[in-house]
Amino acid sequence: MDPIRRLIVWAPDPEADLGPLLDDFAQIAPRFEVIDRRRVMIDVRGPARYFGGDAAVASRVVELFKMHGLICGVGVADGYIAAYAAAAQSARCVPPVPVVVPHGGSQRSLESMSLARLVQIAELPTEFADLMGRLGVRTCGDLVRLPPERLAARFGLVGEQAHRLALGQDRSPLVTTTVEPEQRIEVVFDDPVMHVDQVAFAVKRSVDPVIEALSRAGQICTSFVATIETEHGECTDRSWYLDRGFGVAAVVQRVRWQLEAWVDIPGAVTAGVVLVGIAIAETRAGTGEQTRLWGQRSRADDAAIRAIDRLGALVGSEAVQMAIWSGGRLIDERYRLVPANTVDEFESTAPAHLRAWRGALAGLSPTLVRPAPESVEVLDGEGRPVVVSGRGELSASPAVMLIDGRQRQILDYAGPWLIDQRWWSPARRRVAQMQVIDEVLGASLLWRRERRWWLVGSYG
Amino acid sequence: MAGALVDLFAERALVRGQIITYSGDAARSLALASVARATADGSWLALVAVGDLGVEAAVELGVDLTRTIVVDTRCADHRRWVDVVGTAADGCEVIIAAAPPQLSERALRWLRQRLRSRGAVLLVLADRDRPARDRPVPDRYGADLGFDVRTSQWVGIERGAGTLQARRVEVSITGRRVHRMRTAAYWLPGPDGVIAPADPLVVASESDGSSTIASGVS
Numbered sequence: 001m002d003p004i005r006r007l008i009v010w011a012p013d014p015e016a017d018l019g020p021l022l023d024d025f026a027q028i029a030p031r032f033e034v035i036d037r038r039r040v041m042i043d044v045r046g047p048a049r050y051f052g053g054d055a056a057v058a059s060r061v062v063e064l065f066k067m068h069g070l071i072c073g074v075g076v077a078d079g080y081i082a083a084y085a086a087a088a089q090s091a092r093c094v095p096p097v098p099v100v101v102p103h104g105g106s107q108r109s110l111e112s113m114s115l116a117r118l119v120q121i122a123e124l125p126t127e128f129a130d131l132m133g134r135l136g137v138r139t140c141g142d143l144v145r146l147p148p149e150r151l152a153a154r155f156g157l158v159g160e161q162a163h164r165l166a167l168g169q170d171r172s173p174l175v176t177t178t179v180e181p182e183q184r185i186e187v188v189f190d191d192p193v194m195h196v197d198q199v200a201f202a203v204k205r206s207v208d209p210v211i212e213a214l215s216r217a218g219q220i221c222t223s224f225v226a227t228i229e230t231e232h233g234e235c236t237d238r239s240w241y242l243d244r245g246f247g248v249a250a251v252v253q254r255v256r257w258q259l260e261a262w263v264d265i266p267g268a269v270t271a272g273v274v275l276v277g278i279a280i281a282e283t284r285a286g287t288g289e290q291t292r293l294w295g296q297r298s299r300a301d302d303a304a305i306r307a308i309d310r311l312g313a314l315v316g317s318e319a320v321q322m323a324i325w326s327g328g329r330l331i332d333e334r335y336r337l338v339p340a341n342t343v344d345e346f347e348s349t350a351p352a353h354l355r356a357w358r359g360a361l362a363g364l365s366p367t368l369v370r371p372a373p374e375s376v377e378v379l380d381g382e383g384r385p386v387v388v389s390g391r392g393e394l395s396a397s398p399a400v401m402l403i404d405g406r407q408r409q410i411l412d413y414a415g416p417w418l419i420d421q422r423w424w425s426p427a428r429r430r431v432a433q434m435q436v437i438d439e440v441l442g443a444s445l446l447w448r449r450e451r452r453w454w455l456v457g458s459y460g
Numbered sequence: 461m462a463g464a465l466v467d468l469f470a471e472r473a474l475v476r477g478q479i480i481t482y483s484g485d486a487a488r489s490l491a492l493a494s495v496a497r498a499t500a501d502g503s504w505l506a507l508v509a510v511g512d513l514g515v516e517a518a519v520e521l522g523v524d525l526t527r528t529i530v531v532d533t534r535c536a537d538h539r540r541w542v543d544v545v546g547t548a549a550d551g552c553e554v555i556i557a558a559a560p561p562q563l564s565e566r567a568l569r570w571l572r573q574r575l576r577s578r579g580a581v582l583l584v585l586a587d588r589d590r591p592a593r594d595r596p597v598p599d600r601y602g603a604d605l606g607f608d609v610r611t612s613q614w615v616g617i618e619r620g621a622g623t624l625q626a627r628r629v630e631v632s633i634t635g636r637r638v639h640r641m642r643t644a645a646y647w648l649p650g651p652d653g654v655i656a657p658a659d660p661l662v663v664a665s666e667s668d669g670s671s672t673i674a675s676g677v678s
Contacts, residue, residue, distance in 0.1 A: 300502050300503060300504055300527075300553070301504075301527075303504075303550065303551040304504035304527070304529065304551040304552060305551070306550065306551055307504075307506070307529070307547065307548060307550045307551020307552060308529060308551070310547050310550060310551075311506075311529070311531055311547050311548060314543060314544060314547055315531060315533040315544060316533075319531060319532045320529060320530075320531055320532075321529070321530040321531075321532055322525070322529060322530065323515045323518075323525050323528065323530065324525075334515075334516055335515035335516060335519075335525075337515070337530055337532065340529055363616055363622075363623030363624045363625045364517070364520065364616075364623075364624045364625065364626075364627070364649075365514055365516035365517040365520055366514045366517060367488040367489055367492065367513070367514045367517040367518070368488065368512050368513070368514055369512055369513070369514040369515075370512055371512065394620070397619070397620070412614070412617055412618060412619065413617065413619070413620060414616070414617035414618075414620060414621060414622050414623050414624065415620065415623075435617060435623060435624050437614050437617070440485070441485070441610075441611045441612070441613075441614065442485055442611075443611075443614060443624055443627075457514055459486075459489070459517075459624065459627070460485060460486065460487065460488040460489065460587055
């Protein structure tokens, strides 16, 4: 079976969120699948017939995102891997130009891609690339020249899958099935729920047995549609896709993203959530890839997972949390603490290369970040308030800081730096940041917002 | 922990069953740096009641977030604190907990027993304690080791320019297992981003515009 011809949109900016734009996107392709906040995929065959070719669809998509001030790469190719690689290549162009790999050309387009990259995109165990590298097999081209049965014999399913993917094919398309309608889960709230975490909990509880039953039957879910409805009848539905298959926490994560993006659209949500529906759209034979092939889950991991449950019983499961990377430039939003039992163990890692994101605070980060910043006064040498101009300049050198009535001399300071976030959206935040050192050598991070100074963090 | 920090510990490592206290303005940074290596090697870390943690700073100091649990609770009384820490010890080999209001000898004995049987090490964060209350911090928790960590110099910012890049700290080491107080100085981290021993401070002056203070120097 030929791989599906796909178009993938990829936003390189780690803080980008395509969520609020998806309704406009639906004008071009009514059926699309969301991979995560920065990636969307469509089966391009339908829209291509309508608009007159892949290139025509792709340039419409580029136009749409440009209109919203978002930089996105757009790639079209046979199969997921080649389409994704094309989107990444497209994003590197300035301005982005869609990259369309001709039909039948996927294998050639992947020829020189490194195995490390393939493993990264396909979310295969990284050890596979390391091991092959030591055997002198470094690119997809090298890999496809090896006999597939020998790869399968030596590396099992990972070897077989990697070979297929390097050829530009999809992962085991033959065993993809559409499931019967009873695989639809409805979570009904008698009292409308206003809090994302509450929704996440309820969804987790209901999805758990279904994913469990699937996995007992040797199946994993690769696509589902989530529908969320409010008391006022407002409704959103999204189709989500994950090549390696969804675990329970990954499903919950997607519902969380969908709800957060929806709430961010001005006026979209005016009441609490009363219903969440999860319809499993596609499953395929589970290959056991979800448990890491090299380096299984350790005994320490199992013990910790049990401790998470016990701690939850003691202090409430909302209070037992893990930190997940959420992008952004401001210290209070780059990581978020979410209930530990809704975290997908594969997704809580912060990609190290993204940490030094432009505009983020360079240098050291505060060890103490206040969830509710405290208002402080900053005065110059003559006791006048220090203010920041629109261009980010200080009215005078800060000399004294008043925290809670207590006075602290300012020995030295750095900044301010202006940060203007999401200028296109109502959730816009404009902040000037400044670091100060006080007389007892305490260092603090201050923000200037809404014409006041706030103590946001300390370096403890 | 970062390689250079092993010199702070007689056994050159965190020892299961022990209690270690961290006080002083830079206590958090040293505590997080002390557990970084353990999390990277597969141990789980529980942070108990250390409200307002700067997650990013933890990452910079080397903590692996995929094995870190944050227990966000107030632990209003010491009995609850002991319960939560004891339960965390079931699944986490390393625990950093904010100091409780007060701890009875009995609760402490129970906790120590628990830490030993579970093979966990507890780091008590006493950065908000007033410096000289009734007893020295390590004594209050029957700590095997106690670190008092004070910032003595900041590097990287000057009159509006730069950003905080490096910090020098002076550490005094006491505790049940320490016969005579020792001191040490570290870059936490240094200008190159690496945690390393610092040379003893020779000149300490405030008049040359640098942010060095004379205290904490042996």
